[in-house]
Amino acid sequence: MPPLSTGDVSLPQPEGRGASVALSDAGDTRLGRGIGPKVAAHPGQSGIYPLPDAKEAFAARVLLARAADRSLDVQYYIWHQDLTGTLLIEALCAAADRGVRVRLLLDDNNTRGLDKVLAMLDSHPNVEVRLFNPFVTRRSRALGYLTDFARLNRRMHNKSFTADNQATVVGGRNVGDEYFGATDDVLFADLDVLAVGPVVDEVSRSFELFWSSGSSCPVDRLLPTVKPAAREEIASAARRTESSPEAASYTRAVRDSIFVRELTQGTLEMEWAVAHAFSDDPAKGLGKAPAEALLARRLEEVLGPAASDFELISPYFVPTAAGVAWFEDMARRGVKVKVLTNALEATDVSFVHAGYAKRRKALLRAGVTLYELRRSSDAGSGRRPRSAGGSGSSGSSLHAKTCGIDGARLFVGSFNFDPRSAELNTEMGVVIESTRLAKVIDDVFRDRIPIDSYEVRLSDGGGLIWMERGEEESIRHDREPGTRLWQRVWVRFLSVLPIEWLL
Numbered sequence: 001m002p003p004l005s006t007g008d009v010s011l012p013q014p015e016g017r018g019a020s021v022a023l024s025d026a027g028d029t030r031l032g033r034g035i036g037p038k039v040a041a042h043p044g045q046s047g048i049y050p051l052p053d054a055k056e057a058f059a060a061r062v063l064l065a066r067a068a069d070r071s072l073d074v075q076y077y078i079w080h081q082d083l084t085g086t087l088l089i090e091a092l093c094a095a096a097d098r099g100v101r102v103r104l105l106l107d108d109n110n111t112r113g114l115d116k117v118l119a120m121l122d123s124h125p126n127v128e129v130r131l132f133n134p135f136v137t138r139r140s141r142a143l144g145y146l147t148d149f150a151r152l153n154r155r156m157h158n159k160s161f162t163a164d165n166q167a168t169v170v171g172g173r174n175v176g177d178e179y180f181g182a183t184d185d186v187l188f189a190d191l192d193v194l195a196v197g198p199v200v201d202e203v204s205r206s207f208e209l210f211w212s213s214g215s216s217c218p219v220d221r222l223l224p225t226v227k228p229a230a231r232e233e234i235a236s237a238a239r240r241t242e243s244s245p246e247a248a249s250y251t252r253a254v255r256d257s258i259f260v261r262e263l264t265q266g267t268l269e270m271e272w273a274v275a276h277a278f279s280d281d282p283a284k285g286l287g288k289a290p291a292e293a294l295l296a297r298r299l300e301e302v303l304g305p306a307a308s309d310f311e312l313i314s315p316y317f318v319p320t321a322a323g324v325a326w327f328e329d330m331a332r333r334g335v336k337v338k339v340l341t342n343a344l345e346a347t348d349v350s351f352v353h354a355g356y357a358k359r360r361k362a363l364l365r366a367g368v369t370l371y372e373l374r375r376s377s378d379a380g381s382g383r384r385p386r387s388a389g390g391s392g393s394s395g396s397s398l399h400a401k402t403c404g405i406d407g408a409r410l411f412v413g414s415f416n417f418d419p420r421s422a423e424l425n426t427e428m429g430v431v432i433e434s435t436r437l438a439k440v441i442d443d444v445f446r447d448r449i450p451i452d453s454y455e456v457r458l459s460d461g462g463g464l465i466w467m468e469r470g471e472e473e474s475i476r477h478d479r480e481p482g483t484r485l486w487q488r489v490w491v492r493f494l495s496v497l498p499i500e501w502l503l
Contacts, residue, residue: 026069026070026071026164026165026166029068029069029070029164029166030067030069030264031064031067031068031069031163031164031166031167031263031264032164032166033264034263034264034265034266035047035166035167035196035197035263035266037266038196038266038270039196039197039198042197042272044198044274045197045198045272045273045274045275046195046196046197046198046199046200046272046273046274046275047195047196047197047268047270047271047272048193048194048195048270048271048272048273048275048430048432048434048437049193049194049195049259049268049270049271050191050192050193050194050271050437050440051169051171051191051192051193051194052190052191054179054180054181054190055180055181055249055250055253056253056257056259057169057171057173057179057180057190057192058084058087058088058180058181058250058253058254059250059253059254059257059260060161060169060192060194060257060259060260061088061091061161061169061175062087062088062091062254063254063257063259063260063261064161064163064167064169064260065088065091065092065094065095065163066091066094066095066260067163067164067167067260067263067264068095068100068163068164069100069164070100070101070164071100071101071102071103071162071163071164071165072092072095072100072101072102072103072161072162072163073103073105073160073162073165073204073207073211074092074102074103074104074105074160074161074162075104075105075106075156075158075159075160075161075207075210076105076106076107076158076159076174076175077106077107077109077110077155077156077157077158077159077174077414078107078110078174078175078176079106079110079111079114079174079175079176080110080174080175080176080177081113081114081117082176082177082182083177083182083241083244083246083247083250084175084176084177084179084180084182084250085175085176085177086237086238086241086242087241087242087247087250088175089117089121089238090238090242092104092121092127093121093124093127096124096125096126096127097124097126099126100126101126102124102126102127102128103127103128103129103130103207103211104118104121104127104128104129104130105129105130105131105132105156105207105210105211105216106118106129106130106131106132107131107132107133107155107156107157108131108132108133108134108135109133109152109155111131112141115138115223116226116230116234117234118131118219118223119219119220119223119224119225119226120226120230120231120234122218122219122220122223123225123226123231128218129218129219130211130216130217130218130219131216131217131219131222132155132156132210132213132215132216132217132282132285133151133152133154133155133156133215133285134217134222135152136222138222138223150287151285151286151287153424153502154284154285154286154287154424154425154426155285155424155425155426156210156215156282156285156425156426157414157421157425157426157427158206158210158279158414158426158427158428159171159172159173159174159192159414159428160203160206160207160428162200162203162204162207165200165201165204166196166200167194167195167196167200167263168194168195168196168199168200168203168204169192169193169194169195170192170193170195170203170277170412170413170428170429170430171190171191171192171193171400171401171412171413171414171429172190172191172192172399172400172401172402172412172413172414173190173191173192173399179399180250182246182249182250189373189397189398189399189400190399190400191400191401191402191412192412193412193430193432194259194263195275195430196263196270197272197275198275199275199276199277199430202276202277202278203277203428203430206277206279206428209279209281209282210279210282210426213282213283213285214283214286215282215285215286216282271432271434271436271437273432273433273434273437274432274433275430275431275432275433275434276302276430276431277428277429277430278295278298278299278302278413278428278429278430278431279295279426279427279428279429280293280294280295280426280427280428281293281294281426282426284424284425284426285426294422294423295415295421295426295427295428295429296415296421296422299411299415299429299431302431303403303405303409303411303431304405305330305333306330306335306337306405306406307335307406308334308335308336308406308407309335309336309338309404309405309406309407309442310330310335310336310337310338310403310404310405310406311337311338311339311403311404311405311441311442311445312337312338312339312340312402312403312417313339313340313341313398313400313401313402313403313441314339314340314341314401314403314416314417314418315341315342315347315397315398315399315400315401315416316341316342316349316352316416316417316418316420316421316503317339317341317352317356317416317417317418318352318355318356318359318416318417318418318419318420318500318503319356319359319363319417320355320359320419320500321359323359323417324359324362324363324366327363327366327368328366328367331366331367331368336369337366337367337368337369338368338369338371338445339363339368339369339370339371340371340372340373340398340445340449340453341356341370341371341372341373341398342372342373342397342398343372343373343374343375343453343454343466343480343481343482344357344372344480344482344483344487344488344491345374345375345480345481345482345483346372346373346374346375346397346398347397348397350487350490350491350494351494351499351503352418352503353491354491354492354494354495354497354503355418355419355494355495355499355500355503357491357492357495358495360456360464361458361462361464364456364457364458364464365458369455370455370456371445371449371450371453371454371455371456372453372454372456372466373397373398373452373453374452374453374454374468374481374482375482401413401414401415401416401429402441403441404438404441404442405438406438407435407438407439407442408433408434408435408438409431409432409433409434409438410431410432410434410437410438410441411429411430411431411432412429412430412432413427413428413429413430414427414428414429415427415428415429418503419500419501419502419503420502420503423501424502450469451469454466454467454468454477454481455467459478463478465477465478466480466481468481
């Protein structure tokens with residue numbers, strides 16, 4: 001295979017990479033022995049355990065790493081070098097120390113500052129680290145975008161954490177404090193699921209495709225060897241992080257969580273349902289995936305047309321003109337369409353909000369019910385942290401990506417309803433046929449979302465108003481709540497730029 005072009009430089013050629021594949025039989029592992037009888041008792045079905053709680057979602061990953069006997073396959077878009085990121089790196093190292101084969105595949109767009117850590121991790125004989133669509137120029141990534149924008153604009157947005165090919169965690173969370181609730185002033189409402197059974201094989205096959213794709217480059221071909229002094233410095237920093245007072249709540253979460261112990265003992269109560277994992281063809285990272293291999297196309301075919309209800313939760317919601325027409329068609333057929341996305345005061349990417357904002361009136365005229373998550377969605381917090389402006393972090397932000405159809409099936413994964421997810425980034429997720437789990441989304445739209453969100457409506461004059469549910473009566477906002485004039489002007493300016501395809 002020829003090297004990947006990067007303008008005036010080239011990525012290392014993929015030939016000669018170490019060959020490794022997902023385990024085909026791990027029934028003799030602790031996880032396999034605990035899960036096997038349950039899987040056998042539910043032929044054709046997978047066990048699903050939702051992980052809406054941030055601390056439990058963190059504990060799930062640590063405990064799966066501790067429970068693994070033979071392999072860990074880990075794939076993420078973002079991995080921060082913060083408290084939770086460091087704790088999870090240490091969990092991978094501990095697994096490797098006891099002989100577990102660890103394969104870590106990260107998108108390279110958010111690894112700035114991690115090169116020494118990744119090189120140190122990769123130096124372990126039981127660990128291999130690869131970067132997807134990497135930057136050859138490590139210090140000046142802006143230069144990479146200038147010389148190779150077409151490739152580097154395409155990122156791997158997939159998220160999965162698979163132990164012994166027996167249990168996997170997939171969903172919307174990346175690895176970082178904001179995703180696991182470790183930052184007091186940021187609330188990311190998010191969702192993962194722990195899955196066992198046949199769907200795990202499908203997640204493993206997806207990981208294998210990405211691991212062996214031409215876009216995945218071993219870090220030892222990109223990064224210099226870590227010197228002993230730097231290795232000790234990294235290890236000392238990790239020890240300080242682990243012993244810090246801030247780590248105590250995560251130590252407790254791992255200590256107190258019982259679901260992985262129940263999983264290995266075969267006593268965990270799970271929802272058993274038909275479930276399938278889907279992902280984009282990794283060739284999408286080079287712009288070479290055929291249209292029929294794109295996740296958006298496959299999800300539309302698998303989920304099928306909604307007959308009565310379509311409920312979508314998407315933090316980055318950019319429907320485009322084609323999407324508006326799709327929603328209009330559903331509404332004409334009598335389908336009740338409800339959408340939750342971030343309000344401007346809560347979003348962390350105002351560019352994306354601009355792409356959504358210019359479609360609101362058309363969506364409302366089509367009969368779509370629109371909710372926008374308020375800046376402080378924690379009903380008990382009473383705090384109203386500052387909002388994002390141009391591109392900063394907001395006080396609270398929706399990050400979950402899920403949809404429910406007809407109260408019968410749902411999707412949980414990394415896919416946002418926007419052009420970037422559809423056309424540029426690679427995505428993955430699971431489709432679950434479960435009336436019980438789909439009803440959870442319906443209940444959230446009925447009970448929780450109206451309390452924590454603004455409902456956007458059309459005024460009698462055709463403008464937009466935002467209705468906020470108060471303790472005694474509803475509050476009407478005639479401007480986007482919690483924002484300043486310059487923010488609204490900025491978003492309006494962005495909405496007229498021809499950048500929708502990038503969002």
